[in-house]
Amino acid sequence: MGIAISALSKLGLPGMDSLSTDQVYKKYFGSKNIKNYKDFHRAFVDLCSDFNLVMPGKHFTIQATEIEKFYEKWPKGTADPATESKRKELLAKFMKEQVEEYKTSSRAMMLTGVTAPPAAILIKKSGEKVPQLKMLRIDLIPNVVFVPAFTVLSLIGVRILKVTGTTRATP
Structure with missing residues (x-):
């Protein structure tokens, strides 16, 4: 299913990429009440764990220090729509830049x-x-x-x- 969504987004259909980002964000960050770094870290680890379970053969990793740096940039405060969209964009950008494929020797x-x-x-x-x-x-x-x-x-x-x-x- 992910291949179909990525193929459709490459074809230029609008909204397909943001649809999957919205679903991921709501499941791991939107529905949870994140008050501190511990809550954020738990949600992020759940996201990475589930992502590694879904991807066949490939596993992805990230440095714990990078997660902490990202949390410092994370907009705190109320869950208004503007803050939520900013958080979603930051999360998508962070995942694209920092998450790497775990390679074995x-x-x-x-x-x-x-x-x-x-x-x-x-x-x-x-x-x-x-x-x-x-x-x-x-x-x-x-x-x-x-x-x-x-x-x-x-x-x-x-x-x-x-x-x-x-x-x-x-x-």
């Missing part, structure tokens, strides 16, 4: 995916001779189960290392 994932199955077989073969691995009894696990499980766990490990590395790098 595809190279690390590919290298792990290619090297994990041979490594699993080598570990299983060495498990027959190395006393430290022999006590784990890896040789009892069939290759059909061990190799895919080892590969998936390796890919999960790479993903966790990437996520912890990016969260530590952010201020």
